[in-house]
Amino acid sequence: xxxxxxxxxxxxxxxxxxxxxxxxxxxxxxxxxxxxxxxxxxxxxxxxxxxxxxxxxxxxxxxxxxxxxxxxxxxxxxxxxxxxxxxxxxxxxxxxxxxxxxxxxxxxxxxxxxxxxxxxxxxxxxxxxxxxxxxxxxxxxxxxxxxxxxxxxxxxxxxxxxxxxxxxxxxxxxxxxxxxxxxxxxxxxxxxxxxxxxxxxxxxxxxxxxxxxxxxxxxxxxxxxxxxxxxxxxxxxxxxxxxxxxxxxxxxxxxxxxxxxxxxxxxxxxxxxxxxxxxxxxxxxxxxxxxxxxxx
Amino acid sequence: xxxxxxxxxxxxxxxxxxxxxxxxxxxxxxxxxxxxxxxxxxxxxxxxxxxxxxxxxxxxxxxxxxxxxxxxxxxxxxxxxxxxxxxxxxxxxxxxxxxxxxxxxxxxxxxxxxxxxxxxxxxxxxxxxxxxxxxxxxxxxxxxxxxxxxxxxxxxxxxxxxxxxxxxxxxxxxxxxxxxxxxxxxxxxxxxxxxxxxxxxxxxxxxxxxxxxxxxxxxxxxxxxxxxxxxxxxxxxxxxxxxxxxxxxxxxxxxxxxxxxxxxxxxxxxxxxxxxxxxxxxxxxxxxxxxxxxxx
Numbered sequence: 001x002x003x004x005x006x007x008x009x010x011x012x013x014x015x016x017x018x019x020x021x022x023x024x025x026x027x028x029x030x031x032x033x034x035x036x037x038x039x040x041x042x043x044x045x046x047x048x049x050x051x052x053x054x055x056x057x058x059x060x061x062x063x064x065x066x067x068x069x070x071x072x073x074x075x076x077x078x079x080x081x082x083x084x085x086x087x088x089x090x091x092x093x094x095x096x097x098x099x100x101x102x103x104x105x106x107x108x109x110x111x112x113x114x115x116x117x118x119x120x121x122x123x124x125x126x127x128x129x130x131x132x133x134x135x136x137x138x139x140x141x142x143x144x145x146x147x148x149x150x151x152x153x154x155x156x157x158x159x160x161x162x163x164x165x166x167x168x169x170x171x172x173x174x175x176x177x178x179x180x181x182x183x184x185x186x187x188x189x190x191x192x193x194x195x196x197x198x199x200x201x202x203x204x205x206x207x208x209x210x211x212x213x214x215x216x217x218x219x220x221x222x223x224x225x226x227x228x229x230x231x232x233x234x235x236x237x238x239x240x241x242x243x244x245x246x247x248x249x250x251x252x253x254x255x256x257x258x259x260x261x262x263x264x265x266x267x268x269x270x271x272x273x274x275x276x277x278x279x280x281x282x283x284x285x286x287x288x289x290x291x292x293x294x295x296x
Numbered sequence: 297x298x299x300x301x302x303x304x305x306x307x308x309x310x311x312x313x314x315x316x317x318x319x320x321x322x323x324x325x326x327x328x329x330x331x332x333x334x335x336x337x338x339x340x341x342x343x344x345x346x347x348x349x350x351x352x353x354x355x356x357x358x359x360x361x362x363x364x365x366x367x368x369x370x371x372x373x374x375x376x377x378x379x380x381x382x383x384x385x386x387x388x389x390x391x392x393x394x395x396x397x398x399x400x401x402x403x404x405x406x407x408x409x410x411x412x413x414x415x416x417x418x419x420x421x422x423x424x425x426x427x428x429x430x431x432x433x434x435x436x437x438x439x440x441x442x443x444x445x446x447x448x449x450x451x452x453x454x455x456x457x458x459x460x461x462x463x464x465x466x467x468x469x470x471x472x473x474x475x476x477x478x479x480x481x482x483x484x485x486x487x488x489x490x491x492x493x494x495x496x497x498x499x500x501x502x503x504x505x506x507x508x509x510x511x512x513x514x515x516x517x518x519x520x521x522x523x524x525x526x527x528x529x530x531x532x533x534x535x536x537x538x539x540x541x542x543x544x545x546x547x548x549x550x551x552x553x554x555x556x557x558x559x560x561x562x563x564x565x566x567x568x569x570x571x572x573x574x575x576x577x578x579x580x581x582x583x584x585x586x587x588x589x590x591x592x
Contacts, residue, residue: 060448062463071468130478135485144442145486147471226474230447233468241471251472255357255449257380 032274039271042067042264051268055234057248059262067265069272071234075149075242076273078235079224082153083160083217088210090157091164092199095206098165099172100194111169118162122222129155129227143239147229150238155223160213167212171205172198204288211284218277221246245269320348321554325359325372326451327475328400328494329542332573333372336397336561339569347553353475356451363545364390369554371545374400374451374494375458393550393590394543396583397561399576401495401525402452402538404512405480407487412436414513414522417537421460423490426467431488443470444479444491452476455540456492484508495525496574503572514538531576541583542575550591562587 043051046067054068094114098107133154134146175198183193199206221244229241230251243251249266256263323333330353337349352368359371364385377385377392385392404420406412412434415423422428423441432438445466446453457463473479479491484506500506505526513522516537523530530536550558560566562584567577578584 056468058465058468060454061465062457063465130481138485144440144488145471145482147482226478230472231469232472241469243472251447251449254354255361257361257384 035267035271035274038264039268040264042261042268045261046265046268051265052272057232059252059265065262067261069245069269071232072243072245072248072269073272075228075235076218076244076246076276078149078238078242079152079156079228079244080214080218082149082238083156084210084214086153086157087160087164087213087217091161091209091213092168092206094161094165095168095172095209096194096199098169100190100198111166114162114165117158118166120159122159122220123226125155125159126223126226129223134227141239145229145241147227147241148239149228149235149242152224152228152242152244153238155227156217156220159220159223160217163216164209164213167209168202168206171202171209174205175201207284207287211280214280215277218280219246219273221250225250245273319553320350321370321557322350322352322362322368323370323372323544324352324354324362324368326356326374326542327353327446328374328450328452328496329372329398329544332398332496332542332570332575333544335573336566336569337557339565340557340560344556347557349557355447355449356454357449360392360545363392363547364388366390366547369546370558373543373545374540375454377545390547392545393548394545395558395562395587395590396541396578397544397558397566398542398570398578399531399583400540400542401527401531401536401576402455402540403493403495403498403525404514404538405483405491405493405498405509406512407483407489408508408510409487410436410489410510412512413510414515416515416518416520417460418518420490420514421462421464424456424461424466424470425464426469439488441490442486442488443467444473444482444486444489445470446476446479446492447472447474452492452494459540460538480506480509494575498526499574503574526574528576532579539576541578555591559591 051067051069052073053070054066055071056066056068057072058066098111102110129151130147133151137146137148137151137154138144179197179201180193183197184190188196224244225247228244228247230243230247231241232243233240235242249269252262253266256266323337330351334351337351341347341349354362356371356373356375359368359373360377360381362368363371364381365388371392373394377394382392404415410431412431415434419428419434423434424443424445426443428434429441430438431441445456448454453466457466471482473482473491476493476497479493480497483489483491498505498509498511505511511524511526513524514537515522521535523536525531525536525538527536531539544558544561546554546558549555561570562578570577578587
C-alpha cells in the first residue's frame, strides 16, 4: 500500500517535470509559427531581394514606401560586434582575476557587485549613454554629438559584461583542482597554468558565456533606441548614428495600422532577428560539441 | 501562511474592483502634449477628486491607434487623422471627435553657439530633406548640419513632413529621437544641431527659455520678416508659418466625466494653464466653433 502511494507520487512528479519541459518547447514552437505566419504576408508586396538587399527603410514615406532592411542588419551587427570586442577581453580578464588572482574576501564582495550590474534596467543604461557617454565621446572624437554606433557598443558591452564575467568565472572554478595542481607540479607558473590549462579546460563554459552575452546585446532595444541616434542611413563608420533592427521594430510597432504590409514587414524583421540569434546559438552549440568530443 | 495569502488575494481583488469602479479616464498620445495634459489633469483632479485621470505619451499615432482599439478614452494628437485611420475607426464602430485644446508654434531650435538667427520655410525644408548639408549655405559657419527629429509615430514628424518638407522624404541622416525632451538634450550638446520641438518644451520649470538653445525666427518668403514661435500675436495671425492645433479626440460625443473634463480644458481655467505652459489658447475663432459643434 505504502509502496503504491510512492509510485503514484513519483509518476505524478515525473509527469509534472515532463509537462514543464514540453511547455517550454511548445512556447518556442508557438512563437516561431506566429512569427512566420505574421511575417510571410509581407512578401506578397515586398520582394525578398529588396527586403534583405535594399538599404532604404521608409514605410511611411509620402513619396514611395520602401522596405530595405540591409542598413538595419549592418547596424545591428556593428553595434553587437563592437560590444563583444569590448566586453569579451574585459569579461574573461575579470573572470580570470576573480577565480585565480583575487583574495577570497575581494571575490566575496566583487562577484555580487558584478551580478547586481546585470539588474540595472536598460532604460537607465540608455540614459547614461545620452547624458554621460554621448557628450564624452563627442568631446573625445570631435564629432559634434555622441549618438552613434560606438556609444551603443559601449553601453551594450556594459550590459553584457555581468553575464560574461559570472558564467566564465563559474566555468573556470569548475575546472578540476587536479588539473591546476598537476600543472603547477610540473613547474608551470600560475600565469602559464591559467593561460594553457584552465582557460582551455573551461573553454566550453566561456564560449557559452560569450554567446549569452551576445544574445543579450543583439536583442537589447531600449538602450540602443536611446543612445545610437536612430538615423536610417547606411552606416559608414562607428561614428555614424545607426538604427538597429530592434529599435526599428520598437519605434514603428506602436503606431502601425494593423494587418498592413508595414505591420507584416515589422514581423519579418523579427523573423530575421530570430534566424540570426538561432544561427548564433547553433554555431555555438556545434563548437561546444566539438570541444567536448576532443576532451573525451 | 495560507491565510495571509487568501487575505492578500481578497485585498487585491477588492482594490481591483475599486479602481475599475472609479472609472479612470485613460488619456494617451502625443508626446508634444503629454506634459501639458498631465498638468491639466492634475489641476482638474485637485478640483474634482472624484475623477481619476491617467495620462500616457507615446506619440500621436499611438494615441489614435489606442482610440481605434478602444484602449483609451481620449487620444491626444498633434496632427490630423489620416484617411486610413478614420476608415479603421469606422470599421471598429469608433467615430472620432477631435477637440482643439491648444495651439502650438512648432519651433526650429539650434545650439546657442550657432550664429544663424533666421531661416526661411524653404531652407528648413531643404535641410530636413538633406539638400542643405552645411550651415554655410544659410549664412552660418562651415559646419555640418546635424539633423534632429522625431520618429514616425510622432504627430510632429508627420506635420513637419507635410507642411515644411512639402510631403517629401526626410533625410535618412536625421537622428530620430524618442521625444521633444531628447531633441532638446541633443541640441544642447551638439553645435551643428537643428531640431523641431513643440513650443511648450522651450521652457524650463521656472518658465524661462532653456539654457543652451536658440530659437530661430522663421519667415515665409526669402528676405521676408521672420517671427518667433513664442510671439503670440504672430502665431495667432499666422505670420509665424509653422503653427498647428493640438487635439484631444473622443469616441463619439463625449459624455459624463470625459465631457466635463474637456469642457474645463477649453474653458477659461484650462486655457489659463495652456498659456502658462507656453502654448497658445484656442481663442474665439474657427477652433472654438468646431469644438462647440463637437460637444453637441
